[in-house]
Amino acid sequence: MIDFTKKTVLVTGGGAGIGRAIAEAFGKAGAQVAVAEIGATRAAEVRAALQGAGVEALVIEADVTRSDDVQRLAAAIEQRFGGLDVLVNNVGDYLVAKPFEQFSDDEIDRLYGLNLRHIFGVTRAMLPLLRKRGAGASILSISSIEGIRGAPTCSIYTAFKAAVGGFSRTLALELAPEGIRVNVIAPETTETAQVPVSLAIPDVNKHHIPRWIPLGRFGQPQDCAGAALYLASPLAAWVTGTTLNVDGGALAAGGWMRDPSGAWTTIPLITGNGFIGIPSTEQASLV
Numbered sequence: 401m402i403d404f405t406k407k408t409v410l411v412t413g414g415g416a417g418i419g420r421a422i423a424e425a426f427g428k429a430g431a432q433v434a435v436a437e438i439g440a441t442r443a444a445e446v447r448a449a450l451q452g453a454g455v456e457a458l459v460i461e462a463d464v465t466r467s468d469d470v471q472r473l474a475a476a477i478e479q480r481f482g483g484l485d486v487l488v489n490n491v492g493d494y495l496v497a498k499p500f501e502q503f504s505d506d507e508i509d510r511l512y513g514l515n516l517r518h519i520f521g522v523t524r525a526m527l528p529l530l531r532k533r534g535a536g537a538s539i540l541s542i543s544s545i546e547g548i549r550g551a552p553t554c555s556i557y558t559a560f561k562a563a564v565g566g567f568s569r570t571l572a573l574e575l576a577p578e579g580i581r582v583n584v585i586a587p588e589t590t591e592t593a594q595v596p597v598s599l600a601i602p603d604v605n606k607h608h609i610p611r612w613i614p615l616g617r618f619g620q621p622q623d624c625a626g627a628a629l630y631l632a633s634p635l636a637a638w639v640t641g642t643t644l645n646v647d648g649g650a651l652a653a654g655g656w657m658r659d660p661s662g663a664w665t666t667i668p669l670i671t672g673n674g675f676i677g678i679p680s681t682e683q684a685s686l687v
């Protein structure tokens with residue numbers, strides 16, 4: 401049921417990271433893959449990768465925050481494929497991290513454009529193409545686990561990511577009578593060009609990672625690709641208006657982590673060596 405032969409998929413921002421993994425996964429599953437990518441080098445790289453894998457690919461250099469680019473994208477997809485089965489709204493960026501009051505109006509506008517506004521524009525432009533394929537077509541948008549929990553220094557980003565869920569739930573209802581499903585993927589920290597987590601964590605701290613995330617590691621782009629294939633496939637035929645957390649159990653954990661002995665705790669500990677995670681209740685009483 402994860403066979404997308406003769407299906408057409410559009411991934412925005414498919415030149416790197418999560419978007420690229422999603423584009424490649426759909427291609428591997430037999431789909432014709434359209435990618436909208438702002439970066440010329442990344443566009444060329446993903447075009448070569450898809451074509452090298454034998455995928456029928458249409459990679460267009462485009463800025464999805466620009467309505468003229470979006471119209472050009474829709475026209476090209478219609479001309480080449482005649483319709484669209486799956487839209488993946490993947491573009492998004494936290495851009496800068498700082499306290500709320502330091503965000504300028506320009507930065508807020510940019511964050512809106514990159515994390516929410518283009519989802520409205522691209523989805524509206526692609527709806528006629530999705531309707532051509534009708535029941536079974538679907539829309540996915542990549543939000544973030546930070547759209548569900550708080551993320552200090554990313555107040556504006558988290559607000560727009562939360563709004564992706566609100567928009568998608570309502571659109572799911574509006575399109576349900578036509579059999580077009582709308583869902584959201586909410587990743588936790590995932591190794592990408594934008595979030596090079598393996599570089600961000602000093603080697604000396606890497607051995608703590610298995611205790612920070614319940615399933616023992618940060619995400620890889622392929623984790624989201626698996627979720628996207630499922631949500632767009634007939635396996636999810638009765639799934640709409642929902643958010644799938646791809647987070648290794650992080651949201652379920654809330655503030656819980658494991659201490660160096662493996663015991664679960666919520667009590668942070670600073671030692672002479674700096675932050676080492678958190679101690680169990682018994683250890684905390686000794687500090």
Ligand SMILES: NC(=O)c1ccc[n+]([C@@H]2O[C@H](COP(=O)([O-])OP(=O)(O)OC[C@H]3O[C@@H](n4cnc5c(N)ncnc54)[C@H](O)[C@@H]3O)[C@@H](O)[C@H]2O)c1
Pocket residue numbers: 412413414415416417418419436437438439442462463464465490491492493494542543544545546586587588589590591592593594595
């Ligand atoms: N990586 C993470 O830890 C993480 C966690 C939660 C949510 N997310 C979300 O997942 C999505 C993908 O994130 P990523 O880490 O893979 O990002 P990334 O920056 O590594 O890749 C995004 C791609 O989109 C392209 N792009 C950017 N702006 C564009 C535009 N206006 N038009 C067309 N293409 C554009 C970039 O050139 C890049 O190739 C985003 O929505 C992000 O907010 C990522």
